[in-house]
Amino acid sequence: MVYDKSKHTRTGNSPLADDIDDQYKDLESDIDIGRKCRNAKKKGDVANPTTLSFFPHLWGKLLNYAKANFRLYLAISVPFPTKEDALSSVCSESITEAIVHWQDQKRQVEKGYYPKYKREMAIVVYNDAATFQSQIKQVALAIIPLKYGLALLQGNTIASVKMKASGLLKKTNFLCGDRDAEGRTSNFANNAH
Numbered sequence: 001m002v003y004d005k006s007k008h009t010r011t012g013n014s015p016l017a018d019d020i021d022d023q024y025k026d027l028e029s030d031i032d033i034g035r036k037c038r039n040a041k042k043k044g045d046v047a048n049p050t051t052l053s054f055f056p057h058l059w060g061k062l063l064n065y066a067k068a069n070f071r072l073y074l075a076i077s078v079p080f081p082t083k084e085d086a087l088s089s090v091c092s093e094s095i096t097e098a099i100v101h102w103q104d105q106k107r108q109v110e111k112g113y114y115p116k117y118k119r120e121m122a123i124v125v126y127n128d129a130a131t132f133q134s135q136i137k138q139v140a141l142a143i144i145p146l147k148y149g150l151a152l153l154q155g156n157t158i159a160s161v162k163m164k165a166s167g168l169l170k171k172t173n174f175l176c177g178d179r180d181a182e183g184r185t186s187n188f189a190n191n192a193h
Helices: 015-039 057-076 083-104 118-147 158-175
Strands: none
Touching: 057 083, 057 118, 083 118
16 A cells, blocks of 8 residues: 555645654554565475465465365265375375366466475375364264254253263164164164264
8 A cells, every 4th residue: 555645635734744644654664564574484494395385376276176176075985084095095186187177177287396296285185174074073063963852952951961862872872763664773874974
């Protein structure tokens, strides 16, 4: 933001107006210094290739696309894969799919990053999963008590919730679905799953 004095007319030399100008300049200088300090790398810092900020803008967009593909995999297939399995297969495949999609769209990325940083890119994609998995857990924590009738709603008391929870834990009933017409339950078929 640049303050143009010529656009503002003054009626005489007011010490108050000069003081305001000085304060504005000081504030503007402080803001610029803050930006420089926040964005400046410390002496001796080396960029970390396992972070998204290491990669140029176009690679960042491509990796965000790969992260979205990996999140889809987590939501549909295996929500909590082991790190090594994910890095060696799914994350690498997500990046490859993103590159193919990018090429089909006639988009380009900066040269010299793939395959040189292939493993690091997979780590960037995998690390994003922790955020996504945390979001899944938060949703589950909100829904499961409602589905099992364990929320303190609709006239439930603490004692009744404890009794329902004990009943679900007894013989792992929380894994069983509702009874069918023949009185049988399906394992792992509860509505809360």
